[in-house]
Amino acid sequence: MTLAVAVAGAMFIGLVAYAILGGADFGSGFYDLTAGSTSRGAELRTQVDHSIGPVWEANHVWLIYVLVTWWTAFPEAFAAAMSTLIVPLLFALLGIVLRGAGFAFRKYSATIGQARLYGAIFAGSSLIAPFFLGAAAGAVASGRVPADGDGNVWTSWITITSLSVGAVAVASCAFLAGTFLTADAVRASREQLAEQLRRRTIGVGLLTGALVLGALASIAQDAPTLAEGLTGRAAPLIGTSIIGGFLSLILLWCRRSGAARFGALLAVGSVIVGWGIAQYPWLLVDEVTIAEAAGAPATLQSLLVVAALAGIIVLPALAYLFRLTQTDAWTHH
Amino acid sequence: MIDLLSLATAVDPEGLLPARQQMALSLGWHIILACFGVAFPAMIFVAHWRGIARGDVVALRLAQRWAKVSAVLFAIGAVSGTVLSFEMGLLWPGLMGEFGDVLGLPFALEGLSFFVEAIFLGIYLYGWGRMPPRRHLLMVVPMAVAGVVGTFCVISVNAWMNAPSGFRIVDGQVVDVDPWAAMFNDIVVLQFAHMWVAAYMVVGFTIAGVYAVGMLRGRRDRHHRLGFAIPFVFASIAAVAQPVIGHLLGGDLSDRQPAKLAAFELATTTEAPAPLRIGGVLVDGEVYGAIEIPRLGSIIARNSLTAPVPGLDTIPPENHPPVNITHWAFQTMVGIGTLLALAVVLYWIVRWRGHDLRDRRWFLRFAAAAGPLAVLAMEAGWIATEVGRQPWIVYGVMRTSEAAGSNSGLWWLLGTTAVIYTAMTAAAVTVLRSMARRWREGQQELPSPYAPQEPNRHYDPPSGSESS
Ligand code: HDD
Numbered sequence: 001m002t003l004a005v006a007v008a009g010a011m012f013i014g015l016v017a018y019a020i021l022g023g024a025d026f027g028s029g030f031y032d033l034t035a036g037s038t039s040r041g042a043e044l045r046t047q048v049d050h051s052i053g054p055v056w057e058a059n060h061v062w063l064i065y066v067l068v069t070w071w072t073a074f075p076e077a078f079a080a081a082m083s084t085l086i087v088p089l090l091f092a093l094l095g096i097v098l099r100g101a102g103f104a105f106r107k108y109s110a111t112i113g114q115a116r117l118y119g120a121i122f123a124g125s126s127l128i129a130p131f132f133l134g135a136a137a138g139a140v141a142s143g144r145v146p147a148d149g150d151g152n153v154w155t156s157w158i159t160i161t162s163l164s165v166g167a168v169a170v171a172s173c174a175f176l177a178g179t180f181l182t183a184d185a186v187r188a189s190r191e192q193l194a195e196q197l198r199r200r201t202i203g204v205g206l207l208t209g210a211l212v213l214g215a216l217a218s219i220a221q222d223a224p225t226l227a228e229g230l231t232g233r234a235a236p237l238i239g240t241s242i243i244g245g246f247l248s249l250i251l252l253w254c255r256r257s258g259a260a261r262f263g264a265l266l267a268v269g270s271v272i273v274g275w276g277i278a279q280y281p282w283l284l285v286d287e288v289t290i291a292e293a294a295g296a297p298a299t300l301q302s303l304l305v306v307a308a309l310a311g312i313i314v315l316p317a318l319a320y321l322f323r324l325t326q327t328d329a330w331t332h333h
Numbered sequence: 334m335i336d337l338l339s340l341a342t343a344v345d346p347e348g349l350l351p352a353r354q355q356m357a358l359s360l361g362w363h364i365i366l367a368c369f370g371v372a373f374p375a376m377i378f379v380a381h382w383r384g385i386a387r388g389d390v391v392a393l394r395l396a397q398r399w400a401k402v403s404a405v406l407f408a409i410g411a412v413s414g415t416v417l418s419f420e421m422g423l424l425w426p427g428l429m430g431e432f433g434d435v436l437g438l439p440f441a442l443e444g445l446s447f448f449v450e451a452i453f454l455g456i457y458l459y460g461w462g463r464m465p466p467r468r469h470l471l472m473v474v475p476m477a478v479a480g481v482v483g484t485f486c487v488i489s490v491n492a493w494m495n496a497p498s499g500f501r502i503v504d505g506q507v508v509d510v511d512p513w514a515a516m517f518n519d520i521v522v523l524q525f526a527h528m529w530v531a532a533y534m535v536v537g538f539t540i541a542g543v544y545a546v547g548m549l550r551g552r553r554d555r556h557h558r559l560g561f562a563i564p565f566v567f568a569s570i571a572a573v574a575q576p577v578i579g580h581l582l583g584g585d586l587s588d589r590q591p592a593k594l595a596a597f598e599l600a601t602t603t604e605a606p607a608p609l610r611i612g613g614v615l616v617d618g619e620v621y622g623a624i625e626i627p628r629l630g631s632i633i634a635r636n637s638l639t640a641p642v643p644g645l646d647t648i649p650p651e652n653h654p655p656v657n658i659t660h661w662a663f664q665t666m667v668g669i670g671t672l673l674a675l676a677v678v679l680y681w682i683v684r685w686r687g688h689d690l691r692d693r694r695w696f697l698r699f700a701a702a703a704g705p706l707a708v709l710a711m712e713a714g715w716i717a718t719e720v721g722r723q724p725w726i727v728y729g730v731m732r733t734s735e736a737a738g739s740n741s742g743l744w745w746l747l748g749t750t751a752v753i754y755t756a757m758t759a760a761a762v763t764v765l766r767s768m769a770r771r772w773r774e775g776q777q778e779l780p781s782p783y784a785p786q787e788p789n790r791h792y793d794p795p796s797g798s799e800s801s
């Protein structure tokens with residue numbers, strides 16, 4: 001494995017982590033948005049506060065990690081993607097900013113009116129961010145970002161493929177979040193809430209499956225390089241993802257919400273890994289490979305040092321945080 | 334403003350002017366919150382430690398409230414930082430494409446520290462009453478350390494832009510990249526020290542000022558006196574150290590960035606000894622309205638009674654920064670820095686002689702203004718540094734116009750950002766004020782208004798009669 005591929009791998013791990021962990025945080029916005037009136041939604045919204053409150057900032061940093069690794073290791077490809085995809089990325093950024101600010105403001109707002117306003121901003125923008133990030137990813141994966149970055153800022157991403165990948169991103173975030181929230185509600189012995197979440201998560205799961213099929217159909221038409229990878233090298237992962245999806249739906253159906261989380265993780269995680277493997281060795285599909293895009297070797301080496309440090313310092317701390325949030329003392333408040 | 338506009342001539346790429354304004358707005362906003370990320374944890378730690386070690390319920394309550402305040406500030410600090418991560422690529426594709434692999438390492442390490450900071454922030458904020466008290470207190474330590482390391486990393490990028498190192502340019506190509514040398518460039522240590530200390534001034538004076546206002550309104554209980562004292566001690570030490578560090582930082586400017594120094598000092602021609610010019614404007618190459626103090630310029634800028642301060646005439650006109658903005662920003666910073674340093678020295682001398690100026694209304698009024706003044710000094714310092722570096726983005730190596738993109742739509746971005754940041758500022762102020770009001774009314778926990786009405790078992794130090 002070359003240095004450049006190793007760094008790309010380290011970056012991709014961050015991307016998968018962000019898609020899953022950050023995605024689950026974004027997805028909870030969907031249930032928050034559709035929780036109904038203030039009194040009807042009170043329990044659910046409080047559950048959302050409890051579930052993502054301690055973790056969302058940490059989960060969010062995965063995005064920063066991906067961005068800085070990208071621009072450090074593959075600077076020209078980064079500049080190219082940023083120039084061509086400026087519009088969807090700015091919309092994603094808008095969603096990220098409003099989500100974080102809205103969430104923090106809502107928790108400490110004094111009146112119900114303010115809380116409603118911030119809550120709507122938080123929940124709505126939670127859906128905007130994954131949609132546009134997905135659309136940007138779809139544009140890269142379907143080979144629409146030229147190496148010199150002068151792609152059209154609109155037509156590069158307003159394509160059926162990009163938009164459907166965006167929709168899949170939103171739906172998968174909501175599905176992930178649903179399984180996590182359901183399990184959290186069960187653990188906190190909020191039976192009614194858990195039941196309500198369970199039913200809606202199953203619905204979201206079915207919809208996600210349908211959207212994935214649609215996106216795949218469009219990719220087959222529109223993105224030959226990616227399609228070839230997905231049906232070839234990455235086929236086992238796509239299979240795993242389908243199995244994971246069904247598994248989690250069945251487990252949810254049987255009220256095994258704790259285990260259902262893992263099915264959902266498997267489903268979403270392996271699709272993303274599959275995408276990465278399918279588009280290898282391209283960084284910008286059909287335009288620039290990982291090897292071509294790589295920056296100075298000394299920098300790549302130092303980035304691997306940083307990635308190793310992250311493994312030593314960040315992962316144990318993160319594990320500690322996640323473990324704490326699953327303990328009884330943290331659940332029952 | 335005229336200065337700024339005249340820089341952007343017709344040949345500049347369309348994305349240049351909006352990108353600059355955008356950068357200034359978003360960084361100028363982020364930096365204030367970043368200061369809280371850097372300096373607030375240390376103050377919370379002291380209050381919390383005092384609360385536990387001495388069983389001081391007032392201190393413990395302060396720590397708990399500050400932690401809640403920081404939850405709001407850190408959230409918007411994190412999102413505004415994310416804006417910057419995107420902007421480095423969106424606004425300056427030329428810089429990132431060319432030098433991304435030179436300056437990226439500190440950013441990557443910065444990402445690492447923000448991870449640590451965000452993780453322990455989550456644990457600390459939600460850990461009240463859910464963890465053994467001592468272990469809970471310890472969670473502040475990694476958070477505080479990570480904030481400092483993160484700052485070092487970001488500042489090293491800015492220091493590198495001022496004093497580039499760690500690469501060579503051969504036939505227009507960047508070669509021999511050494512990211513560690515770029516990170517540990519010549520001025521990073523001093524520039525970091527200056528910024529770090531600035532953060533303590535900004536946060537220390539601001540928080541102390543909040544309690545000064547409370548005391549002015551007659552709330553003179555121990556809660557207010559302690560809430561004033563802890564941040565004020567931090568701010569005092571910082572305020573005294575800051576002019577010294579600033580002086581050292583400026584010490585090598587005549588070699589490093591003579592054009593910047595000339596602009597700072599409003600020096601049109603090289604003079605030895607050089608005077609210090611206070612105020613004044615440069616119009617068509619002539620200085621008007623400056624107060625000149627002979628020799629002081631040489632003393633301050635060169636540590637010498639006679640050494641020359643290079644003038645703008647030694648620098649080709651196309652390499653001049655916007656002189657007036659740089660000069661005024663620099664003098665604003667130094668003026669405020671001197672004032673605040675003198676003020677804290679005065680306070681502690683009087684204190685040492687047995688009087689407490691916290692009983693004087695004029696002093697409390699001044700203390701209330703010190704926070705905004707420190708913010709102003711910091712913003713002015715950044716403007717002096719950044720505008721004084723122009724027309725270079727990487728000093729002597731790459732011009733800002735070469736780094737910008739060609740997207741004229743960036744004006745939309747700037748307008749939208751201005752609206753959103755204004756709204757976010759207003760919302761943050763409203764929320765923080767409403768928190769203070771509810772605390773004064775005797776509420777402790779601040780349950781969210783949409784929470785189901787169920788009894789909440791929470792960790793709550795016994796509440797005193799009155800508070801904020
Ligand atoms: C509370 C904030 C604050 C205060 C009171 C001061 N400064 Fe400052 N100064 C900053 C906050 C700051 C800053 C915003 O943090 C800057 C911008 C870039 C940097 O690293 O620090 C800065 C930059 C800066 C520079 C520019 C360095 C460069 O461009 O290379 C010099 C020479 C000084 N300062 C010198 C001083 C002196 C002599 C002060 C004496 C009173 C002083 N500063 C007070």
Ligand code: HEM
Pocket residue numbers: 057060061064363364366367368369370371406407408410411412413414415416417418421447448450451480483484487488528
């Ligand atoms: C002088 C400059 C800066 C200082 C001192 C500084 C410091 C900080 C600190 C202490 C935080 C943590 C804030 C908190 O949790 O409240 C933060 C957040 C952040 N900063 Fe800055 N910063 C500076 C400039 C920048 C720049 C130039 C960038 C990017 C290009 C940047 C990117 C970020 C990001 C991405 C975050 C959020 C990380 C998270 O999610 O927790 N910052 N900054």
Ligand code: HEM
Pocket residue numbers: 337353354356357360361364425428487488489490491712715716719720722723725726733
């Ligand atoms: C470490 C942190 C920082 C980094 C990496 C950084 C980077 C940059 C970059 C890339 C530019 C655009 C190119 C240029 O105009 O030279 C810029 C410009 C600018 N920045 Fe900074 N900056 C930092 C901190 C700050 C802060 C905290 C402020 C606060 C006010 C600030 C104010 C400005 C201004 C006013 C400009 C425009 C200068 C002009 O075009 O005349 N910067 N900075």
